[in-house]
Amino acid sequence: MQTEFTEDQEQFREVVARFLQDKSTPLSVREMMASEAGYDKDVWRQLCEEVGVAGTHIPEAFGGFGFGSIELGVVAEEMGKHLYCGPFFSSSVMAAYALLNIANDSSKVKLLPDIAVGKTLATLVLDSLNSPEAVGRQLVVANNSLSGTAAMVLDAHVADLFVIVARAETGLGLYTIHAGAEGVSVDLLETIDQTRKVSRVSFKNATVERIGHVNSESLDRTWDHICVVLAHEMIGGAQHLLETTIDYTKLRYQFGRPIGSFQGLKHRCADLLMEVEIAKAATHHAARCLDAGEGEAYAASMAKALAADTYMKAAREAIQLRGGIGFTWEEDTQLWFKRAKSSEVLMGTPAIHRERMISMMEQQS
Amino acid sequence: MADLQAFREETKSWLAENCPKGARGPGEVHTGSTKVTVSADTQAWMEMMAEKGWTVPMWEKEYGGAGLSIAQTQVLFEEMSAIDARPPLVNMGTRMLGPTLLEFGTEDQKKRHLNLIARGGAAWCQGYSEPGAGSDLAGLNTRAVASGDEFIINGQKIWTSGAQNADWMFCLVRTDPDVPKHQGISFVLLPMDQPGVTVRPISLISGSSPFCETFLDNAVAERRDLVGQLNEGWSIGKRLLQHERSGQGGLGPSAARSRPVGVSVDLGVAEVGLSYVGVTDGKISDPALRDEVVQWKMQDAAFKATQRRAGAESQNAKAPGEATSIFKLVGSTLAQDKQELIVKLMGNSGTGWEGAAFSKDEIGATRSWLASKAVTIYGGTNEVQANIIAKRVLGLPD
Numbered sequence: 001m002q003t004e005f006t007e008d009q010e011q012f013r014e015v016v017a018r019f020l021q022d023k024s025t026p027l028s029v030r031e032m033m034a035s036e037a038g039y040d041k042d043v044w045r046q047l048c049e050e051v052g053v054a055g056t057h058i059p060e061a062f063g064g065f066g067f068g069s070i071e072l073g074v075v076a077e078e079m080g081k082h083l084y085c086g087p088f089f090s091s092s093v094m095a096a097y098a099l100l101n102i103a104n105d106s107s108k109v110k111l112l113p114d115i116a117v118g119k120t121l122a123t124l125v126l127d128s129l130n131s132p133e134a135v136g137r138q139l140v141v142a143n144n145s146l147s148g149t150a151a152m153v154l155d156a157h158v159a160d161l162f163v164i165v166a167r168a169e170t171g172l173g174l175y176t177i178h179a180g181a182e183g184v185s186v187d188l189l190e191t192i193d194q195t196r197k198v199s200r201v202s203f204k205n206a207t208v209e210r211i212g213h214v215n216s217e218s219l220d221r222t223w224d225h226i227c228v229v230l231a232h233e234m235i236g237g238a239q240h241l242l243e244t245t246i247d248y249t250k251l252r253y254q255f256g257r258p259i260g261s262f263q264g265l266k267h268r269c270a271d272l273l274m275e276v277e278i279a280k281a282a283t284h285h286a287a288r289c290l291d292a293g294e295g296e297a298y299a300a301s302m303a304k305a306l307a308a309d310t311y312m313k314a315a316r317e318a319i320q321l322r323g324g325i326g327f328t329w330e331e332d333t334q335l336w337f338k339r340a341k342s343s344e345v346l347m348g349t350p351a352i353h354r355e356r357m358i359s360m361m362e363q364q365s
Numbered sequence: 366m367a368d369l370q371a372f373r374e375e376t377k378s379w380l381a382e383n384c385p386k387g388a389r390g391p392g393e394v395h396t397g398s399t400k401v402t403v404s405a406d407t408q409a410w411m412e413m414m415a416e417k418g419w420t421v422p423m424w425e426k427e428y429g430g431a432g433l434s435i436a437q438t439q440v441l442f443e444e445m446s447a448i449d450a451r452p453p454l455v456n457m458g459t460r461m462l463g464p465t466l467l468e469f470g471t472e473d474q475k476k477r478h479l480n481l482i483a484r485g486g487a488a489w490c491q492g493y494s495e496p497g498a499g500s501d502l503a504g505l506n507t508r509a510v511a512s513g514d515e516f517i518i519n520g521q522k523i524w525t526s527g528a529q530n531a532d533w534m535f536c537l538v539r540t541d542p543d544v545p546k547h548q549g550i551s552f553v554l555l556p557m558d559q560p561g562v563t564v565r566p567i568s569l570i571s572g573s574s575p576f577c578e579t580f581l582d583n584a585v586a587e588r589r590d591l592v593g594q595l596n597e598g599w600s601i602g603k604r605l606l607q608h609e610r611s612g613q614g615g616l617g618p619s620a621a622r623s624r625p626v627g628v629s630v631d632l633g634v635a636e637v638g639l640s641y642v643g644v645t646d647g648k649i650s651d652p653a654l655r656d657e658v659v660q661w662k663m664q665d666a667a668f669k670a671t672q673r674r675a676g677a678e679s680q681n682a683k684a685p686g687e688a689t690s691i692f693k694l695v696g697s698t699l700a701q702d703k704q705e706l707i708v709k710l711m712g713n714s715g716t717g718w719e720g721a722a723f724s725k726d727e728i729g730a731t732r733s734w735l736a737s738k739a740v741t742i743y744g745g746t747n748e749v750q751a752n753i754i755a756k757r758v759l760g761l762p763d
Contacts, residue, residue, distance in 0.1 A: 003673045246759050261762045266755035267748070273759060274695050281674050282667035302663050351656075358659035361635045362647055 001292040013074045019051055020082035026332040032085035033194035037158050039086035048118030054092040055116030063113030068291035073232035080236025083335055085195045087121045090155035095122035095163045097225040102174045102218045107211035123159040125150045125201055131348050132219045139166035146203040156199035157188045165214055172214035177206055193342035224300035227347050228290055231283040231307035234343050237336050238276050241314040245321050272317055279310035298357040305353035308344040315340040372437055376444045383413050384450045396456045398488035398530040414453035415484040421459055428475055429483025457489040458482035462535050465605040469593045492522040492536030500749050503546045503599060507581060509538035516553055518584040528564045528577035531557050537602045540595055552598030555586035571735035575626050609744050610693035627736025630729030634658050637710045654710060661706055665699055688758060694750040697740040704737040
């Protein structure tokens with residue numbers, strides 16, 4: 001298992017970072033938040049054509065580049081830093097990983113190539129975003145007819161294709177349906193984090209195609225893959241908040257000196273640095289475990305829990321250490337603060353992931 | 366790569382053949398002290414390893430090492446750990462003074478001291494802290510006055526780990542009292558067995574006495590044992606601290622085995638939780654304690670991942686840098702939290718001091734918990750580490 005990034009991976013990070021620095025500025029993020037689609041189609045097209053982000057981890061046989069969680073994590077980490085708004089996480093990560101881990105081969109061949117180039121926007125419809133065990137209680141299929149509601153689905157308002165986990169008599173299955181098909185309704189929700197838009201999606205006798213059988217192992221693996229990418233996004237955001245907060249404490253003068261010279265603040269900044277470093281190491285380690293197919297089974301849950309706690313802590317400190325300006329609408333910190341909250345609970349709260357982790361430990365001892 | 370594979374095979378078979386049974390598994394480790402008698406196996410193991418230069422594998426051959434590369438050293442440690450071989454020799458000479466002398470020592474100092482360290486012929490202690498100079502170490506007052514080929518030293522050192530068994534001391538002394546405090550300090554080496562040196566162990570709350578007070582009354586250091594230039598000892602002393610902290614935080618070759626001073630047992634938090642708190646449906650019965658167990662375990666596993674990354678990064682750097690403060694702070698806090706959590710999980714069973722009413726592990730846990738109070742203090746308190754991180758790593762202003 002690798003313990004540091006290779007030169008190629010570092011170069012790839014540079015490319016992604018430079019692109020996002022240019023195209024995902026706080027100003028453009030605010031524009032996307034206010035727009036209906038929530039993302040810039042041109043920027044997404046360039047990201048897919050010039051940087052190739054959508055197919056990073058998709059095998060070449062299915063039209064991708066055949067890299068792994070490490071490289072996908074690099075993309076997500078940079079996107080988290082720059083708060084990129086777009087269908088990367090819903091389509092390239094969530095839907096693509098479900099297809100890769102669960103779908104039958106003919107469906108992979110049919111669906112993944114267009115997802116890998118960003119031409120098809122897919123999204124994963126789960127009736128629980130809390131834990132894999134809770135999936136399959138709301139969405140029910142009988143005779144290829146799907147009914148039920150998924151309370152929160154990422155980017156459903158712009159998706160072309162829904163990839164759905166639902167319960168049938170034979171157990172959980174993976175299904176697809178095209179957006180706009182009969183019996184599908186999408187209601188865009190008003191949530192705090194407009195950098196990642198979510199909708200309620202309801203199905204009423206909608207005709208779906210079954211493309212795979214879901215067992216607890218494949219659903220867990222999908223969940224882990226998604227969580228590790230999300231953890232990367234979160235540590236990227238935490239790193240950004242750490243850096244901008246440190247900069248602020250160097251520039252802001254009170255009592256005739258920079259506030260960063262006060263020991264009370266210094267120690268908090270040092271604490272935050274250590275937490276961020278530890279969450280980063282846990283997250284990078286989790287991606288390496290997934291790619292190498294070895295390591296602790298709980299690595300993904302550990303990364304998700306630590307990254308979420310760290311991102312929230314960084315976000316709280318970023319506001320507190322900025323004083324009054326920190327909780328204004330105009331200051332950009334709020335954008336990351338809200339993303340931190342929405343990410344903390346997405347795919348399971350830290351408490352849920354700690355539970356997953358300790359259950360595995362107890363079973364071992 | 367092929368060479369490395371050959372080295373691995375060679376190392377493996379040599380270790381299998383030569384490492385005595387009594388030098389495998391948990392147990393005594395040679396400290397190089399001439400005042401402590403060790404078992405025959407511990408002695409033989411140290412001598413055989415020293416013969417190959419493997420007590421300090423990365424040092425040059427002329428200084429008692431084997432001149433191994435980082436990759437070869439890693440292979441050696443992996444193969445040692447595969448047969449559960451203990452480190453042949455661990456002391457402040459191998460971990461702290463040696464690397465410092467390699468960087469700053471004269472050829473004569475390196476030849477004399479490094480070879481003695483490498484073959485386990487001397488244990489070292491650290492004359493840094495004084496009653497009036499703890500966190501503010503540069504405020505130290507022990508005076509050294511040059512006199513011919515010697516320095517005459519007067520003052521008192523405290524928290525001198527292992528001074529009662531040490532053969533030599535590396536010591537920070539004030540050689541110029543009339544300049545700003547950092548500019549009048551020198552770094553000298555002196556033998557412990559001389560009339561001017563008196564050692565008195567300090568009893569700690571754990572009942573053990575790993576630290577001492579050391580009184581220097583006209584103690585003598587030879588002029589040739591001044592390391593670096595006169596009055597320029599502070600930067601050397603600080604560099605040595607980085608080596609110390611990287612060891613405490615758990616960087617470096619003996620990381621996997623390093624434990625805080627006085628921590629005598631190595632229990633797993635999940636196992637202790639399951640056996641002392643009780644089990645309901647395969648889970649630790651108390652949900653609050655169960656969450657504490659997983660929180661600690663998470664921090665610990667993530668810290669180990671951070672160490673692996675830092676280990677990979679430091680292969681490019683010659684000596685540990687300012688970031689070692691991060692490892693010292695996090696590593697010591699985690700080690701202390703672990704002992705705290707274990708006695709908490711044990712409940713009343715974690716209050717035994719001695720006697721047959723408590724198991725060996727229980728008494729070990731209690732004593733280790735008490736001993737672990739020192740770990741966030743020695744080598745620079747957590748608060749001092751946080752100051753260093755803020756200043757050196759984050760660049761926050763004074």
